[in-house]
Amino acid sequence: MLDRASSSxxxxxxxxxxxxxxxxxxxxxxxxxxxADSWLRCYNAEVNHxxxxxxxxxxxxxxxxYIEEKKQLIExxxxxxxxxFKCVEGSSFVVVLANEKGLILxxxxxxxxxxxxxxxxxxxxxxxxxxCVGTNAxxxxxxxxxPIRVSGAEHYCSKHHIWACSxxxxxxxxxxxxxxLDMSCLVGREHSKDLGMxxxxxxxxxxxxxxxxxxxxxxxxxxxxxxxxxTISEGIMSIDKDFMITHVNPALSKxxxxxxxxxxxKQVSSIIGDCYHIxxxxxxxESCLEEEVTIDIFNRQxxxxxxxxxxxxxxxxxxxxxxxxxxxxxxxxxxxxMAATQARFRFRDIxxxxxxxxxxxxKAKVAAKSPSTVLLLGESGTGKEVFxxxxxxxxxxxxxxxxxxxxAAMPRELIQSELFGYCDxxxxxxxxxGRPGKFELADGGTLLLDEIGDMxxxxxxxxxxxxxxxxxxRVGGDKPIPIxxxxxxxxxxxLSLEIEKGIFRKDLxxxxxxxxxxxxxxxxxxGDIELFVEYFLQxxxxxxxKEIPEVHPQVxxxxxxxxxxxxxxxxxxxxxxxxxxxxxxxxxxxxxxxYLNKAEIKIEKEDELFTLAELECNAIKKALKKFDxxxxxxxxxxxxxxxxxxxxxxxxxxKK
Ligand SMILES: Nc1ncnc2c1ncn2[C@@H]1O[C@H](COP(=O)(O)OP(=O)(O)OP(=O)(O)O)[C@@H](O)[C@H]1O
Numbered sequence: 303m304l305d306r307a308s309s310s311x312x313x314x315x316x317x318x319x320x321x322x323x324x325x326x327x328x329x330x331x332x333x334x335x336x337x338a339d340s341w342l343r344c345y346n347a348e349v350n351h352x353x354x355x356x357x358x359x360x361x362x363x364x365x366x367x368y369i370e371e372k373k374q375l376i377e378x379x380x381x382x383x384x385x386x387f388k389c390v391e392g393s394s395f396v397v398v399l400a401n402e403k404g405l406i407l408x409x410x411x412x413x414x415x416x417x418x419x420x421x422x423x424x425x426x427x428x429x430x431x432x433x434c435v436g437t438n439a440x441x442x443x444x445x446x447x448x449p450i451r452v453s454g455a456e457h458y459c460s461k462h463h464i465w466a467c468s469x470x471x472x473x474x475x476x477x478x479x480x481x482x483l484d485m486s487c488l489v490g491r492e493h494s495k496d497l498g499m500x501x502x503x504x505x506x507x508x509x510x511x512x513x514x515x516x517x518x519x520x521x522x523x524x525x526x527x528x529x530x531x532x533t534i535s536e537g538i539m540s541i542d543k544d545f546m547i548t549h550v551n552p553a554l555s556k557x558x559x560x561x562x563x564x565x566x567x568k569q570v571s572s573i574i575g576d577c578y579h580i581x582x583x584x585x586x587x588e589s590c591l592e593e594e595v596t597i598d599i600f601n602r603q604x605x606x607x608x609x610x611x612x613x614x615x616x617x618x619x620x621x622x623x624x625x626x627x628x629x630x631x632x633x634x635x636x637x638x639x640m641a642a643t644q645a646r647f648r649f650r651d652i653x654x655x656x657x658x659x660x661x662x663x664x665k666a667k668v669a670a671k672s673p674s675t676v677l678l679l680g681e682s683g684t685g686k687e688v689f690x691x692x693x694x695x696x697x698x699x700x701x702x703x704x705x706x707x708x709x710a711a712m713p714r715e716l717i718q719s720e721l722f723g724y725c726d727x728x729x730x731x732x733x734x735x736g737r738p739g740k741f742e743l744a745d746g747g748t749l750l751l752d753e754i755g756d757m758x759x760x761x762x763x764x765x766x767x768x769x770x771x772x773x774x775x776r777v778g779g780d781k782p783i784p785i786x787x788x789x790x791x792x793x794x795x796x797l798s799l800e801i802e803k804g805i806f807r808k809d810l811x812x813x814x815x816x817x818x819x820x821x822x823x824x825x826x827x828x829g830d831i832e833l834f835v836e837y838f839l840q841x842x843x844x845x846x847x848k849e850i851p852e853v854h855p856q857v858x859x860x861x862x863x864x865x866x867x868x869x870x871x872x873x874x875x876x877x878x879x880x881x882x883x884x885x886x887x888x889x890x891x892x893x894x895x896x897y898l899n900k901a902e903i904k905i906e907k908e909d910e911l912f913t914l915a916e917l918e919c920n921a922i923k924k925a926l927k928k929f930d931x932x933x934x935x936x937x938x939x940x941x942x943x944x945x946x947x948x949x950x951x952x953x954x955x956x957k958k
Contacts, residue, residue, distance in 0.1 A: 344432055349433065360405070372481065384410065389499065395412060403429070404440055407481075409425055439451065444471055447471055450468070468492075468500045470500050537558070538553070540613065541570050543584060583620075584622075645690075670693045678690060679794075681823045681867075694748040706749075709752065711753070722741060723738040724778050741768060745785050759805060766809055825865050842877065921940060922956055
């Protein structure tokens, strides 16, 4: 159907156009404001109204780049343009898609009209901005940002007066113009619904774009969330309102030991048993903040903390829950990190080159590779804890906790709860919810029971039970909690003697005494004192911000001849004292604590008379030191047989 109103206004518009291009003035009521504004823009831009037409047609290879930029828009628009064209097919119409810069990217139409579009470059590559081709549906729709019909003499350039065009801009979800859709025909063939059809097609394009964008965002959000869920170390499960499992992350599969595909779709109770906390969340909609639970799965107990939060729909109805599980082992690793119980030492950190310490290191290396219990024997300050840490750090348990407990330092009445933990309400003053003991905290790792010889005899039987049965029962509880802990016990006591005295249980001794490592006292480590002096002075100078001092030979003599009852710890303290006393850059014997200087007097007084026995004893000691405990060399240098040397060493109680 023809639009009679517009066709009857054509003459007037033509007259108005004629006058405008001559005078630049709008005359005549038939010129719509939007057209008048456009004419003025074109007039001011000196667009050629008589011969002007689209001249800058982009070559094919250049258009491709713009087509690529608008790939998504074109893909969405193409089927909609086709539908639009189907409605007018055979009526000499062309449907055109342009970008926001007026550049035509795609066109489809009846062959006769397509041939005509070629004469004015109304085809892909043509630029239909107002400043190039004057007032036209595409260019003017883009400037006015609204749908528009431009017909006949409303076009600024006379070459386009035979055309009737309808166009509408296309927007993204932020309201930015991203393109323009146009439907054109020759004047007289247009339809009153043309513009409405174009606008409807543009809405369809915009909706589809928005849908794809939302889908893209949803997909990205889903991917993001899945990545987070898959990498998180906590076990996470979601359930629907009927307690059916809908999602399980890999960490939970690992904790439970079951593939997620075996859990999804099942009732949560069939996997982890009845759980009061989960039921409560679905029933009341209240979150469960943190509860310790034990899950029984295939005769295996998994001890973990559980948190659960409701999932609500738009109307705030509870439609499911998200439940997170964290194994107590993991909780404790964090607790341990916070408590800074970290094993620092490694074999490379152990100072000492003497045969004795090297032999100890060799044994410790073997122990590190085995899972057995280790008993470390040695005087106070010899480095038992150092070796315990080193063994842990070189074992397969190095990434799990290292917990050290000093059995002598713990109040007798607390030992049980410290080691094995306690349940809620186990005794007055007990923490709400109970507390895990050191065995649980060390689960997966190593527990050093230092000063084991000082453990009260009545506690020893409980310890033995835990070591044998590999589970602990918290004080006030009755459920055994499985533990996987490697125990290293240490003592400076002679346990055989303690057994004889009835202070230490023989059975516990045998249980602990699987791999025994003796750590030699410092006075027997020939040649190590120099190394320790160098090591500690370097460490302390750094700590105190001082220069490393030169050590006077007299100082070394004193240190080498002292008997070091406090072993490495005592030497460390002596050196710390001495470095503080240093004035200038030399550590003289005056810097040493007074009691060491007194010991030195005994060595130095040459005019003092010694008994023959004392002289003999001193000579053996000196030779042992000189030859690093090598009996053959010592015997040779003293001119006695090896057997005689042994006898004399026994007599004077000299150790190698
Ligand atoms: N071989 C070593 N290399 C470096 N430092 C050491 C070595 N042996 C001991 N130490 C240091 O000596 C001090 C005492 O060591 P440690 O606490 O391990 O001794 P211990 O035998 O466990 O003592 P105690 O019996 O009193 O518990 C620590 O400061 C430690 O760092």
